[in-house]
Amino acid sequence: MLSSHRQLAQPMLQPPAWGYWSAVDGTLTLDRSIIQQHLHNVSQPVCFVQTAEGMALAIGGQLSEIGEYPVMALAPACLPSSLGDAAFRGRHGLRYALVSGSMANGIASVEIVEAMSRAGFLGFFGAAGLSKERVEAAIDRLQKNLGQLPYGFNLIHSPNEQSHESQITDLYLAKKVPLVEASAYLDLTPHIVRYRLSGIRADGAGGVYTPNRVIAKVSRAEVATKFLSPAPERYVSELVESGFLTADQGLLAKRIPMADDITVEADSGGHTDNRPAITLLPAMIALRNRLQKQYQYATPPCVGLGGGIATPASVAAAFAMGAAYGVTGSINQACVESGSSDRVRQMLAEADQADIAMAPAADMFEMGVKVQVLKRGTMFAMRAAKLYELYRNYSSLEAIPAAERVSLEKTILRLPIEEVWRQTVEFFQRRDPSQLVKAEADAKHKMALVFRWYLGQSSRWANAGVPDRVLDYQVWCGPAMGAFNEWAKGSYLQAPQQRTVVVVSKNLLYGATLTLRQMILETQGLACSDFFLAGPLPVEALDPYFSEGTP
Secondary structure, X not given: OOOOOOOOOOOOOOOOOOOEEEEEEEEEEOOHHHHHHHHHOOXXXXXXXXXXXXXXXXXXXXXXOOOOEEEEEEEOOOOHHHOOOHHHHHHHOOOOOEEEOOOOOOOOOHHHHHHHHHOOOEEEXXXXXXXXXXXXXXXXXXHHHHOOOOOEEEXXXXXXXXXXXXXXXXXXXXXXXXXXXXXXXOOOOHHHHHHHHOOOEEOOOOOEEOOOEEEEEEOOHHHHHHHOOOOOHHHHHHHHHOOOOOHHHHHHHHHOOOOOEEEEEOOOOEEOOOXXXXXXXXXXXXXXXXXXXXXXXXXXXXEEEEOOOOOHHHHHHHHHOOOOOEEEOHHHHXXXXXXXXXXXXXXHHOOOOOOEEEEEOOXXXXXXXXXXXXOOOOOHHHHXXXXXXXXXXXXXXXXXXXXXXXXXXXXXXXXXXXXXXXXHHHHHHHHOOHHHHHHHHXXXXXXXXXXXXXXXXXXXXXXXXXXXXXXXXXXXXXXXXXXXXXXXXXXXXXXXXXXXXXXXXXXXXHHHHHHHHHHHHHHOOOOOHHHOOOOOOOHHHHHHHHOOOOO
């Protein structure tokens, strides 16, 4: 008999809710190590019965309406491949409903995408902020190395660089990129609509086939509504009038939503509204249900959750609340495959949940939009805020007081403003010359471009690990990073050198199955929390649960 402090607590269910267990080709055990082993083998169901010596694990045997041992708690098998929405997994050719998001500037690297794809997950390449040439090189590599395996690319809303958004859209269409993660959209643009509807056709079975799929990140109901609705009529009409779509294709566009799926973006790194997932996700699912009822799509959009997905508990909570899939971001940047530097990976591995701040965004600087960044070990947030203060208070670079200008050039830019402007001109001559034309006519816009030089360079300094610019590193990060570090503390994953995206992802999903199993048993009155191991497992212990077979 187990000692009192090691026993499974007695459930309060009387009479037994599940009938009785009979020891036909079965055994009972009160051995803690055996019970623990069976609880952790999520490929098999578990059954607990009442005996004279206390609660026991029933192995094998038979269940019936009559018998010797009352069944007090049951939990089914729950493999990582069964978590999330089967429709989402099937639509994108996945084994697991976990996605690595598209952290910009190639932080979500081709290495991350390849590793995730080959392991049965979905990865998005972080194309935002990169030149067309670098994005094209990434497309060529992934198409060559992955073939028909699932992968995707980011398409970010660029209100200040519409021509670049258009060029990237053209590139995706020319290269036949099959899936994009649309992010930071405040409204639909002609470019995302053009990507979504290109090649749309009837499938021969009464349905609509769309070769280009979209997963949209959203945090506001008004934006989610746009992606869960058919493409705006004005954009469809323009595409038909231009000959990009036929009249029949224009009609088919009314039968599909703009996005196949939406990711509800809660308190994430980078662009975020800092919304709490626990209230945002249910509201978005309800919105999806209303719009599905209105439009009657043949294939309803799925709703996933990103922002805060960093521990087994948060993954389990997402699925328990109805998320079709989870999206990770900040924690991937601390993995060895990320496009960031070893110095940044170490900074992230030391971060707590409170070590974050909001700072002006480079791509939407003039609009006052902010991104969430790492605060510990860097002064970027404070320095970027100072730039926005100067932009808001003065009409031009020339209007900045001399003392402020000296401080700006010495402490933040660390270059004369004239040199920063020269580099800015050189950049936009290649990227978008219209920005320079606008700057010549508008001194305020010229000031914004100079300040955006710092905001843009700061993330590149971080990715490259430039040693004398550590205090200027812009590292996109949400509180999820701190939560992951707390969970990994004391384990092999505490060291960033041990973190790989697949090992981290597998640990999150397997840990989520344990969390859900514990929850199922405890809702039946069985207090068993101290029987479940905490913390990451080594690769060899995880692999049996992520193979075609079972342990």
